[in-house]
Amino acid sequence: MKVWAVSNQKGGVGKTTTVATLAGILASRGKRVLMLDLDPHGSLTSYFGGDPDLSSASIYNLFQHGPECADTLVQETGIEGLHLIHAATAMATLDRQVGASGGKGLVISQGLAQLYEQYDYALLDCPPILGVLMVNALAACEHLFIPVQTEFLALKGLERMLKTLTMVVKAKQMTLAYTILPTMFDRRTRASIKSLRSLRENYADTISPHVIPVDTQFRDASQAGKPLSMINPSARGAVAYTHILEEMIPIDDSLRQRAFAS
Numbered sequence: 001m002k003v004w005a006v007s008n009q010k011g012g013v014g015k016t017t018t019v020a021t022l023a024g025i026l027a028s029r030g031k032r033v034l035m036l037d038l039d040p041h042g043s044l045t046s047y048f049g050g051d052p053d054l055s056s057a058s059i060y061n062l063f064q065h066g067p068e069c070a071d072t073l074v075q076e077t078g079i080e081g082l083h084l085i086h087a088a089t090a091m092a093t094l095d096r097q098v099g100a101s102g103g104k105g106l107v108i109s110q111g112l113a114q115l116y117e118q119y120d121y122a123l124l125d126c127p128p129i130l131g132v133l134m135v136n137a138l139a140a141c142e143h144l145f146i147p148v149q150t151e152f153l154a155l156k157g158l159e160r161m162l163k164t165l166t167m168v169v170k171a172k173q174m175t176l177a178y179t180i181l182p183t184m185f186d187r188r189t190r191a192s193i194k195s196l197r198s199l200r201e202n203y204a205d206t207i208s209p210h211v212i213p214v215d216t217q218f219r220d221a222s223q224a225g226k227p228l229s230m231i232n233p234s235a236r237g238a239v240a241y242t243h244i245l246e247e248m249i250p251i252d253d254s255l256r257q258r259a260f261a262s
């Protein structure tokens with residue numbers, strides 16, 4: 001199982017969209033994919049028809065009952081090969097609860113360890129807050145995507161996220177590979193062009209060569225409760241995420257099979 005997390009302390013930058021779209025492409029390639037909604041707002045849960053106010057089986061249970069219960073929490077999404085562990089609004093209280101007891105930084109990785117054989121990929125949608133859930137996600141993942149909206153204020157948010165990352169990584173004495181992912185790029189606006197240029201100048205080593213364009217079909221996809229790639233694989237946004245994925249898994253099995261078949 002490969003574990004990827006998607007995180008940025010700024011909201012509305014495309015984290016949830018990144019998780020849903022990458023997960024959808026992986027599932028349509030025959031991979032077994034598990035998404036984890038770590039954001040108490042539960043956007044990913046709502047995306048796939050759940051309700052974070054009513055979740056009786058969620059990430060919250062992992063913290064209450066221990067990582068052993070992970071496999072009882074997995075929900076179907078209606079899409080083959082694509083499963084989800086819901087968020088619950090109560091997760092917003094975890095920092096207060098755990099703050100006192102401490103030692104809860106590995107709950108997610110231990111939960112995923114229970115599911116290691118059942119999935120090829122786990123994708124974690126992080127909350128926009130540095131707290132126990134984000135610390136868990138950073139400890140559990142082997143690669144981090146940081147979506148950054150290509151607009152004026154985005155760079156500040158990115159700096160904050162990178163500071164957080166450095167802090168957590170230092171405290172845990174670990175290393176973590178990450179990719180900065182420019183999102184919502186609108187080539188008709190100067191703000192987009194300028195901020196992309198400055199991202200590329202400042203973060204040359206870690207920025208993705210591929211950019212996610214503004215695509216209104218993402219909203220249609222979330223309303224339909226399906227990843228964009230499954231509604232319209234040739235939508236600009238879906239194609240862009242496919243490039244990102246191919247960057248991550250250059251010799252993907254399904255591509256290799258296709259090459260042999262032709």
Ligand SMILES: Nc1ncnc2c1ncn2[C@@H]1O[C@H](COP(=O)(O)OP(=O)(O)O)[C@@H](O)[C@H]1O
Nearest residue numbers: 011012013014015016017184213214215218219
């Ligand atoms: N590339 C994009 N183009 C247009 N709209 C987008 C794009 N990515 C995300 N959105 C929309 O922007 C809003 C916020 O995205 P979301 O993924 O929920 O951000 P976050 O999880 O970082 O808060 C959603 O309505 C989503 O459909």
Ligand SMILES: [Mg+2]
Nearest residue numbers: 015016039043
């Ligand atoms: Mg979100």
